[in-house]
Amino acid sequence: MARTKGRLTQRDIAKLAGVSQAAVSLILNGGAEQARLSSETRERVMAVIQGTGYVADPLARQMHKKGNQLLGVFTYEPVFPNAQADFYTPFLLGIEGEAERLGYDLLLFTSTPVEDGRRKLFRKESRLRLADGCIVIGREQDRDELARLAADGYPFVTIGRRDDDSEQIPYVGADYLTVTRDLVRRAHDLGHSHLLYVGDGSGAESLMDRWQGFSEAVATLGLTGDRTAPMVAPSEIIERALASGATVLFCEVADGALALAREVDTRRLSSRLSVVAMGSAASLSLPSLQLSGFELPREEMGRQAVRTLSAIIENRSVERQILLRPNTVDGQTLRKREQ
Template sequence: MSTSRRLTQLDIAKLAGVSQATVSLVLNGAENALARIPQDTRERVQKIIRETGYVPDPIARRMAKGSNRILGVFTYEPAFPSAQADFFLPFLFGIEEEAQARGYDLLLLTGAGQGAQRKIFAEESRLRIADGCIVLGRSFDRAELQRLVAGDYPFVAIGRREDAGAPVPYVGADYATATGQLVQQARALGHSRLAYLGPTETAESTVDRWRGFHAALGDGVQLALHLADTAGSDDALLDAVLQSQASAVFCVELADAVRLETAAHARGLRFPEHLSVMALGSHIRSEGSRTRFASFLIPREEMGRQATAMLVRRVEGASSPGDAVPQALLPCEPIAGDTLGPAPC
């Protein structure tokens, strides 16, 4: 028999001289069904399966049994490049740990070929191999999110997501509260002129940080500088901060806090004696810096675990159609750090 195409149960049945139904019963392995098949027949079918290397079609098994016990993981950005490794890997650790505990395998979905923009529906048949999917990314494709919400395919987003025609199931981090707490700490230390470095509208996570920052300003506190675009040299970034006379700087990206530190060190300026600098969550590794910035810990592993548990409940039908779409925001643990101190006199 030609092996240029995928073997089917019918092929195995012909080689073993049995019906396709018999092959299906042997593969599914239910004891009450196997009891009806003579032992020598079972052994003959199993021998053909071993010799041919036959692997059941996962989509066919899904149709027959209702589940593959496989969860998909889709990321809109590459999950493993070194520049972003510290961002994605903790999520994946939590997902893997919870999936293993619940008896599920994981399937990493890349969505599109090399060089193409990633699309979760680029090849929908592959998506359907998994019983449901966890979706990660700093920014989601809005049209795809609407399609997921409108469909019947179980999914859970990691990170808060605005409604996409209907509520989106998600597990996120409470960036607004964590950012607001940092502002309150700065105010309590006498800082009244603040700088904010980073975007405010590119994704829900940045919107939440800005919302928490702005809500916590209060009377007597001024936003002395807001730079949505921090491109340019490290010296230019520090110059903009110093010219604004801000005494405390809030950086959306840890990388910008490290850039300020590099430029300040070259000029003999120290944190927090001359300037307080805070990072609104650790996004990337701070290579080249030993400074522990005042910040907050994003509970990435726990977000991965809870998103996986939420997805399993949806896959296994633990919720009813009338139930509210599950959404959870997890608290971020404050990091005192070494870069927030009293405002300079």
């Protein structure tokens, strides 16, 4: 019933067990052997620790560069979503599962205010180092912040490929290049020879990869591949495709793909125009309209990020840049070309 005020410290434990603070620390950190503390003493101290539920202050431990079995999770946006089918949740599901398996607790950096829709990684009161390392998630990440993090030697892994000139950034990304190539080949196998890429194909690495995979496959297979900006109405894009003779739309952004597919459906053009979604083909689909394309292995990416981060923290050798293959989704919107 002892209402202890404030945090329990090693000094408290020591007093309760009738030993010195140093003894407590030694026992907790395996230095007891070397210091020749008797097993009786050890047991006595451990009993007190268990009875009180004492855990070392993570701050004080980190001052000595010790670990706390704590993985940070930094998201540029709120972790817990309002929207139903949220983009982040599957990643976090995987992260949670793997953290549990490896015995880590998760530290969500929610103390940084979300400003203009995103959080800042660095602040005066940055608490990143409370965690042993950190997983960084977010569609748009700040390259400079990441480079600085890497330069500081802080262990972290980003979800999504990030390249930097001066620093090697550890990541778990998706292999957009290969899967896009495969989809182009599949379109080819279904008789299509004129493809239209809907998107900018520039900006984030993931976008460049899609465009590159598309271009390469088109070239290899001797097809015709055009590109059009996505910032126009679906109907206009469809007009362009029909006018140019394209029979498949490769959509960079999945939302856009769904809009296009619905428009195609409404206008009963599905026999003349196929739609491929380069991402979220499964999760964004409607029951009545299954998009063709691919889906990121989000949960597995989360798991892999934890494994990689854990390896980095524990100084085990590990591949720091990993690309996982997205799963192709057959769906209904990529069809055999009709003559």
